[in-house]
Amino acid sequence: MDDSPIEAPRPLEPRPKAIIIGASSGIGAALARRLASEGYFLALAARRGDLLQDLRDEINAQGKGQCLTYSHDVRQAEQAPELLQRMLRDLGGLDLFVYCAGIMYPSDPERFDAEQDLEILQVNLLGAVAWLDPVALRFRREGGGHIVGIGSVAGDRGRRGTPAYAASKAGLHTYLEGLRNRLARHGVTVTTIKPGQVQTDMLKNAPQVRGPITAERAAELIWRAIRARKSTAYVPARWRWVMLVIRHIPSFIFRRMNL
């Protein structure tokens, strides 16, 4: 944690508070900037602590939001509950939790690498479960709150180049759906974001590029989905229709296609 001064709380005008896991680059960093511009008080965690500190300095220098940072590798799932408690203590509350950590390896139909695939599952899915379970318990007791998971359009179908990545995101989607059904009656919102292609570091590992949007644009669309308390949002929205078609391609055709 850094020691940036925290202004005196105003009980009638509480600052909205958010945690973003996986905020050092890409969508996470862009979303941190977007939330900061809305006045959020942020706790950001990521593996690459140096990148995170630059982001923190940038956000705190702008003066609208406030930002604390924590170095954390989501593969160390057992650390999640303790770090969560520390972040909550530093923030003094929580309105929004975003799980944004994700990795991907280059698409390659000829690569069968369990070590690599397990790592993908660890970061994209198991890390999410390790964080979201204690967060869900807290929001359930509070009777409110908002959980956001960054999934992927890739999770809607098992493509031949990235089976583990697709599985990790499909697992995340289903897990988030389960949480949503579990928590809706307790006033908690769970939003699944399914980005299409976004210009981030991850994109260089992605199979093909069809007009990717910038991370800033993605963050803006994600913020709108958060504000509207959506259940599922494709980012950008046209992916909803693209994926509607792709989801309905029969398997015997899909496996012959070059997707």
Place this chain on the structure above:
Amino acid sequence: MSPLLPPDHLERVDSWGQAQHAMAYVFRPSTVEGMRAAFDLARRAGCSVALRGAGRSYGDAALNSEQMLLDLTRMRRVLDWDPEAGVISVEPGVTIGDLWRYVLGDGWWPAVVPGTMQVTIGGCAGMNVHGKNNWVAGTFGEHILSFEALLPGGETVTCSPQENANLFHAMIGGLGLLGCFTRVTLKLKRVHSGWMEVQALAVPHIEGMLEEIDRLKEADYVVGWADGMARGRALGRGQIHVARELEPGEDPAPAQSLRLENQELPDTLLGLLPKSLMWRLMKPFVNNPGMWLINSGKYWASRLSHGHRFTQSHAAFHFLLDYIPGWKRSYLPGGLIQYQAFVPKEQAAQAFREMLARCQAAHLPTYLAVLKRHRPDPFLLTHAVDGVSLAMDFKVTQRNRARLASLAQELDEVVLQAGGRFYFAKDSTLRPETARAFLGQDALKELKRLKERCDPEGLLQTNLARRLFPDLIPTA
């Protein structure tokens, strides 16, 4: 990393006004050993501890977001009672309701009680509460003969006006930031009847209200209700209730009237309507037009009953906030806050007129305004002045929060200009600079010195303390 606080203990805790809440790890010790164990756990987990009694503070005085909260309501034993001398020793979780029910049969009553009997003695001492007899009887702390307290480090201290006098005067009204009361010894007040004689007087404006309150200040009890929605000359019109304890012999059968059955508040209105439903009926009126109607109606009714004398039981007279159970729920979903300011008597009329007018100008009229007469007391963080207090309830909605906060800051200016003070049990809006301004450097220096002596690790914290006294909390 430090050990986890057990997630089993995570609870949502509301401020009494329900305009804010916190998630906290709540522990409910029933012994001093249990309190010690909780302090030890907090120390190991590297978190702070807030003390909470019945949770009747309107704002954030008994909240501790994401950290530990010691709920002391299970420390609820009467430890010693001397019915001859009227001296009682209790644990901090005993409530005012427990207390008067315990002693009334012997002809005693707590010397100072607030408007609700649900509060704990620990809370009354920690906030140094006052009643409708503040002018004649002083604050709650002035009737504490001595107390024992556990300091977060594990040391126990005994304090009285003679022994550890500095600490005595700082821990009473000390917001639970120095230590935790474990035994409080109180001197009670002799009563000769279960009845009181009450007179109601109508007053046409705020100036009239203050004149009458000052004229009647030597009475056993005096309290004013003001219509915060009347405008112009009639601003602050309202009704005063002045009450007198009966002298020995006035009640022909005191043994009868002192029985508890005689005091209990009825649970129905007019013998028909269950009072537990009342808040639902009130809800449609908790808005500007509805409250204008109720306040005006109440004022004109008070004109009709001007000068009327009647008898009332102690409980019915004192515990107006308990009269309609759950009434605060009619303010949901946003809840309510109270703004209470204490202004020297010379400045009161002008300051209160300006404050009420500013509330109206901001379209945030108070729905309930109450006035009381006060006198200074010897406690470190005292809220009292030789003057009058005005307490105003405001409905909080999602839309008015920002406006309400800026109105409160405007009112703070008026109060500071008039040399006034504030009361932390009610507060949700003060800024740290305002608290520094009215408490003064000397009091804050002394508080810091005592904090370093009693709680050098800064274990005892609350949301209010972090908000108003950031200098008091050691930075990690």
